Amino acid sequence: MEQAVRADRPHALTTTLAAFEVTATSPSSHHARSWLRAVVGGEVVGVAELELPLTENTDVAWAEVHVLPGHRRQGVGRRLWEALVERARAAGRTRIGGEVSVDVDVAGAAHEFARATGAVERHREDHLLARLPVPGSPVHPAYEVVLWRGRCPEEHRASYLAMRNQMNADAPTGDLDLEPEVLDDARLSASEERLTRAYDVRVAAARRRSDGVFGGYSLLFVPHGTDYGWQDDTLVMPEHRGHRLGAALKAANYADLPAEVRHVHTWTAPDNTAMHRTNTALGFRVVEHMYEMDVAIA
Ligand SMILES: CC(C)(COP(=O)(O)OP(=O)(O)OC[C@H]1O[C@@H](n2cnc3c(N)ncnc32)[C@H](O)[C@@H]1OP(=O)(O)O)[C@@H](O)C(=O)NCCC(=O)NCCS
Structure with a gap:
């Protein structure tokens, strides 16, 4: 996977061996994953992954x-794709979706290949990369930043769960027809437990000083043993917007990283003007275009 991806995507974020091992050896109860390999003359020349959501979106299979x-x-x-379609159909899925990433400078076949399967584009995001350190971004004086690593402390869990679910409901998916994932405490705990085996999981959250209410959070993963991090969610709750909390939370997370972490990846829809501006001000630049595509297989 690493060799195939790296050939035309120098800035791709690929899974680490440790993260792959966790996924492969201790399956999540919300997603079933399986892998295929194509062998020619005894050599593995291709691999494919099929992910079946088990809780929400049970009509979909995700493919790579x-x-x-x-x-x-x-x-x-094409042979790998056909094998994925066969398995997805056998699992009762009626469409296959995938993320297709294309470097801004290096030509790759991903988009042409996906179109050849009949897949159509439903949503687009830019993949951006920043080199650390980034310029500081002060926190609005009405707020303080609370940082934690790994499992969310008990006293913040209810607020954190409410924000995570707001994020899942609000995250733009363009024309991709998807149900939001709903987290409860048990599902969050299970996810934290699995993630911390492969990642240093870091959260920066903004708490309003006057009443202790949380106004937003930013979630960052640093794969163990690597020199980069990747941004997952950044959310500012609607009534807390307009104070540059998004930039302050991201910057607070980056400032707290160990010195060996040199780069951060993030993804933003190009029409998400607020987040795109936040990212460019922090020094992020677009390295890839990512297309979310799907195709009916029923
Ligand atoms: C995309 C990728 C998987 C294609 O693998 P492949 O074995 O070359 O694909 P196939 O030979 O089965 O091609 C199937 C069809 O895709 C299209 N296609 C594939 N490569 C293409 C290219 N370079 N230019 C134009 N069309 C292309 C064609 O329609 C092709 O059918 P054809 O050969 O009959 O014209 C491979 O280039 C790759 O691994 N890229 C890096 C990883 C990646 O981006 N994966 C896709 C995202 S999930």
């Missing part, structure tokens, strides 16, 4: 296909 550069345009990708 990777073929080594020296073995492309020989039908290997």
Whole structure:
């Protein structure tokens, strides 16, 4: 996977071996994942992943296909795709979705391949990368930043869960028809437990000084043993917007990282003007275009 991806996506975020091992050996109860490999003359020349959501979006399967550069345009990708479709249908799925990323400078076949399967674009995001340190971004004086790593402390869990669910409901998915995932305390705990085995999980949250109400959070993952982090959610609750809390939370998380972490990845829809501006002000630049696509298989 790493070799196939790296060939035309120098800035791709790929899974680490440790993260893959957690996914493969201790399955989540909300997503079933399986892997296929294409073997030619005893050599693995391609791999594919199929993810079946088990709680929400049970009509969908998520797919990824990777073929080594020296073995492309020989039908290997198509064979892997057909095998994924067969398995997705057998699991009762009626559509397959995938994220297709294309470097802004290096030509790749991902988009052409996805279109050849009949998939259509439903949502677009930019993949941005920043080199640390980033310029500081002061916190509005009415708020204080609360940082934690790993499991969310008990006293903040109810507020954190409410914000996570607001994020899941609000996150833009364009024309992709998806139900939001709903987290409860047990599901959050299980996810924290699995994630901390492969990642340093860091949260920065903004708490209003006057009443202790949380106004937003930003979630960052640093894969163990790497020199980069990647941004997951950043949310500012509607009544707390307009104070540059998004930038302050991201910057607070980055400032707290160990010195060996040199880069941060993030993804933002190009029409999300507020977050795009926040990111560019922090020094992020667009390195890839990411298309979320899907195709009916029923
Ligand atoms: C995308 C990828 C999986 C294609 O693998 P592949 O084995 O070369 O694909 P196939 O030979 O089965 O091609 C199937 C169809 O895709 C399209 N396609 C594939 N590569 C193409 C290219 N370079 N230019 C134009 N169309 C292309 C064609 O329609 C092709 O059918 P054809 O050869 O009959 O014209 C491979 O390039 C890859 O691993 N890229 C990096 C990882 C990635 O981006 N994966 C896709 C995201 S999930």
